Amino acid sequence: MNVRSAEDLRSGDHACAVPVSDEGLWELTARFLASGLARNEKVVYFDDGTAERVLDRLTEDRTPVANPLRSGQLQVVSADVTRGAFRSPVGDVRSLLHSYVDGSIAQGWSGFRMTGQMSYGASTPAGIPLTAYDAALDEVVAERRLTALCLYDHAHYTDSQIEQMRGVHRDELTTPAAYDDGLLRITQTGDTSVRLAGEADHSNRPMIHRIIGETLDRALRRADEDTDIELNLASLRFLDVAGAVVLVHAAEEFPSSHRLVLADVRPAVLRVLDRCGAPFAAQLVVREARVAPPTPSRPVAADPESTAREAGARDPTAPDPTAPDPTAPDPTAPDPTAPEATAAGSPAAEDEVREGVPAEVAVPEVDA
DSSP: EEEEOGGGOOOOOOEEEESSSSHHHHHHHHHHHHHHTTTTTTTEEEOSOOHHHHHHHHHTTTOOOOHHHTSSSSSEOOOHHHHTTTSSSSHHHHHHHHHHHHHHTTTSSSOOEEOOOGGGGOTTTSSSSSSHHHHHHHHHHHHHEEEEEEEEOTTTSSSSHHHHTTTTTTTEEEOOSSSOOEEEEEEETTEEEEEEEEEEEETTTTHHHHHHHHHHHHHHHHHOSSSSEEEEEEEEEOOOHHHHHHHHHHHSOOOOEEEEEEEEEOOHHHHHHHHTGGOOOEEEEEEEOOOOOEEEOOOSOOOOTTOHHHHHSSOTTTOTTTSSOOOOOOOTTTTTTTTTOOOOOOOOOOOSSOOOOOOSSSOOOOOO
């Protein structure tokens, strides 16, 4: 089996991945989706309760999501349709995929890319093994030159199921990490930059201290190296007092020539750092995360019994019936006839960084 990275996949590739943790799963998924968005491909995520976290991670990675969702480039397929596919005959699922890909190309996208949480198929609700659906997907990949990533995480699949699905894929994606205990994931993103994702507490604070020390040591050995050691905390959702003290004390050990920079710090994490003396550590710089506008919502198909066959019957090139009428007046725009009317403001700056996706994550209706 070939081992590759998310950025390496191209049209005609059908790979699998077995993340070692939830944080590894979100990291890999977001990288795969972001790569397709950057290539102007139609990007589809088949949801089954995980879309909120995937959109969170995309935003934490500074990947724009609001505009792609509005334009239809990024589409989240509802859990009803995802599950319905695995209650349908393989032939119907193959036709559904054909309609997705053909419709996307007709709409002008440069390609089609898909992934998602499809563990429902492992329970064989229609008595059809998951390998049969994967074989159909492989045929469509070869015929239509789409890019597909199948995710098999240990939380949703047994070890035997993972090994079976690994055996039917030619390529496997990996996401190397400096440390991953299932709670905290640490990745070295550059010679002097590190990313922390998940939760930092007393159990993993020794590793945090060690990673900072090793990164500083590399910087000190090279005269041309950056003097700022950056820890990106965009995906760090929890930090206890023990973890905060480690960061503050680590900065206090820095020489005057170097600084420890904590970037994209969430408000909750920032409050813990402040209580533990971060403002008084001379060599510590804390940069709070910027919060972007919430992701725009789009309604989901109301019928809870939607099936893959019903979804496939729709014309993927037809206008979305749930989309707002472009000819209708904007209800939020100022009334030009009002005495004190003012010009409409410029669009809000979007897609930078947000604290998180709203609790009610709206997923687009299937454009298939």
